[in-house]
Amino acid sequence: MRLIFNSIRFLLRLVWRVLWGLVWSFALSFLIIVGIFYFTTSTESGSAGLSQAVQTAVVRVGQFLDHQGIATGLHTNVETQTDQLTDEHTTTGARWDQAEAAIYIDTDNETFRSAYQDAIGSWNQTGAFTFHIVTDKDKADIIATEMNDGSVSAAGEAESQTNLLTNRFTNVTVRLNGYYLLNNRYGYSYERIVNTAEHELGHAIGLDHNEEDSVMQSAGSFYSIQPADIQAVKDLYQT
Template identity: 40%
Template structure:
């Protein structure tokens, strides 16, 4: 009789153990995914790398999916965005490479000398390489003169940034 009861209770016991192990495995997997997700969100919000930008964009797409926003509405908004725009501050934007070409449009010899000295000094750091060019239309940076009695600025820079990639596409520097 004891053996019969063992056999009868063995199957439910085995089934309960299987269910418990399955629930525990799902819990551990959810915990690991939550930790990895938190790590990715933290990295995406605290780094300016291309990978972080792409991760941030993916999380925004997931948020849009959960918020119930109609995909066609999102597509309309994105299609109306310009890929380049002037923004008031850099917001972590940077050049796609650590090089840029400069066209010096200034005719003032003092300013031309100042631009060239600044280029030489930056190039000596090795952090970024500027090259002079003779063609303003292909230059990444155009350096010009600026005179405004109402401004107290010694210099201004108007930058254009690709909003989707957060990369600087063109800068007009004015001294």
Template identity: 40%
Template sequence: MRSFFRFIKNLLLLSLLAFGVWSYQNNPDIHTATNDSVAVLKQKIGQFITTGNLQLPQAGDTHTQSPNKTQFSSSESVTKTSNRRWPNATAKVYLNIQNNPVLRSASIDAMNAWNRTGAFNFVQTDNKSAAQIIIGVVDDSDTSAAGETSTTYNPVTGHLLRAKVNLNRYYLQNRWYGYNQNRIINTAEHELGHAIGLDHNNGVSVMYPKGSVYTIQPGDIKAVQKLYKEK
């Protein structure tokens, strides 16, 4: 009887191992996550042997967009990237916006706008723990930002791990700042641009840092395509 249970145990272990190998070979998300984990493990072992210290995941820059009105450039310049990117040109997004239909709708419209470019694909999920990007709302007069995005990334691979987007209703839904629905959507597009690796652009670009007057431009699409084409 003991031999029988040992046989069943070994059979289950072999089945789990076979399933793991199959998942690694056929599921790109698991494949990428495994490779990232191995790279991090190698880096941490080497770092610990050399210095006796371990490096934690890095927090990326916090990007903000000002609501201030300003004089805008009429020339298009190249949209820069942070060189940090998701493993693939797709990310799961959770909308942590339950009681603000205006900003929720704007966030969905912004995701759809990026999806229509074909350069990146946002997938909305109802599972917050499975989301890579979380979009929320704040009501904060102490900051000058109408939108803000913070990211964390893997310091070895440069892959983004998490992104958090906050839309500031204090500015976006305050009539004194002149935001109509199109400008609110532009703000959400801008912050999602940061969430996938784009930096500010002082030309005609959705990544212009002030005013939210531009939607996604051809230069923005090219920047995302270039970022996610590079391996």
């Protein structure tokens, strides 16, 4: 009888230790991951940088668990994977004739509408390129609209048509993907939605991806318009 009692007590203690061990190693790994993001990807220092690092860590750990879940067959919802790509833009080398374009905002979603307005305001403020908001869709060079597509892993896209003789844009459509940007699950703050809009408008201007400190980074949407981006627009339109 006593032997059984002792064995049970031993077992309980063992289970308790293992559980604590797991909790501790998880907490410790998370702290290490946050630390790594703080020193590698955060654009701010201090508490702002720390919260950015925590945000990145939560998203990445979430993605990891998603992938693990898929791998072990716990759940098979493939749509939960996203690699937080901003888009899958490929180089066009094209631009507008002048450093300006007429843009029509074609969305009823209030968040997207104001994100586009903020992004347009930010680009206009750089002085390097000017967007004119028009209320007549037919007069627009650029249409700023939305999509809701979980089959692509991109938070947005910019689709351009180019006159191949002159290498000038004839029209561009930019889309923000509500499937990711408006779903709490993916953790996009309003600031990152504006960053995404600035990124897509950057493509509509003629910018390509830039993996340095740039709004044109292909993933993450942690940067707003940076000095390097303004310089890139100036270089593109200097002739």
